[in-house]
């Protein structure tokens with residue numbers, strides 16, 4: 001049981017190694033999962049066999065998480081804890097031989113006995129050094145175009161578009177417009193992406209109904225509106241999906257895809273309480289998965305008997321437009337929960 005040999009780092013990834021080696025039929029992970037698999041527990045828990053890879057397997061610095069969206073099976077292993085009954089069952093179902101499960105249990109137990117003496121080595125995270133960029137050519141702020149009395153129909157349409165999104169959205173940042181038709185820029189509302197006081201990217205939101213809503217230049221690992229992470233008087237951090245959601249509630253968004261490990265570490269560095277406010281769609285479930293793994297709170301303002309939002313509202317952006325910012329903030333704080341069973345249950349809404 002030589003786990004600690006003179007100052008070297010412990011190999012505490014043995015559970016992950018076994019799981020990873022046993023599951024060959026897997027899909028790329030969504031919502032922070034290392035990978036998704038066909039759930040081995042669905043049948044046991046009275047569901048039809050999972051054929052759509054609804055079970056996510058998570059691998060973090062602190063251990064493993066398993067979470068099925070179909071049968072709601074959930075288990076995990078935390079470094080320094082024992083391997084519990086549900087994890088042992090999961091290992092059995094994915095075909096880990098009994099003998100090997102016993103060995104893993106013993107290893108976990110030995111590791112647990114070192115719990116107090118082991119200093120966990122966390123990978124240190126540094127915020128990327130984002131390069132400074134410029135806004136697209138010929139672009140100016142909407143105010144500057146207005147001062148120049150621009151009568152271009154495309155510009156007027158862009159102004160009309162932002163006004164339909166409500167006062168809060170309209171006032172949230174300085175928007176830009178470019179008359180350049182390349183990539184349809186002249187039909188897009190341009191939103192600058194700041195990191196501290198540097199422009200490091202921009203988002204082009206198409207104002208027409210279109211398959212491709214966005215044309216962007218965003219650096220890797222960027223967190224939209226990260227300035228709210230450093231707000232001196234805030235207790236909470238709102239974690240949302242879209243750029244407008246982030247703008248209207250002063251939260252952070254990963255934009256487009258899910259939050260990756262860098263972005264999650266970035267959020268965790270700030271000493272505030274994260275609250276995830278998921279959209280009511282598949283992408284929202286990805287965000288819920290991340291919350292479950294990180295033990296972040298999730299808000300469900302339109303769940304159950306006390307619905308804060310009108311039933312047809314799907315995201316924060318719409319809620320603020322319909323109910324106002326203060327009411328929406330209150331609805332989030334009053335409806336948030338840290339209880340993972342409640343979070344899983346409440347994410348089972350019908351779309």
Ligand SMILES: [Zn+2]
Nearest residue numbers: 039042068071
């Ligand atoms: Zn399942």
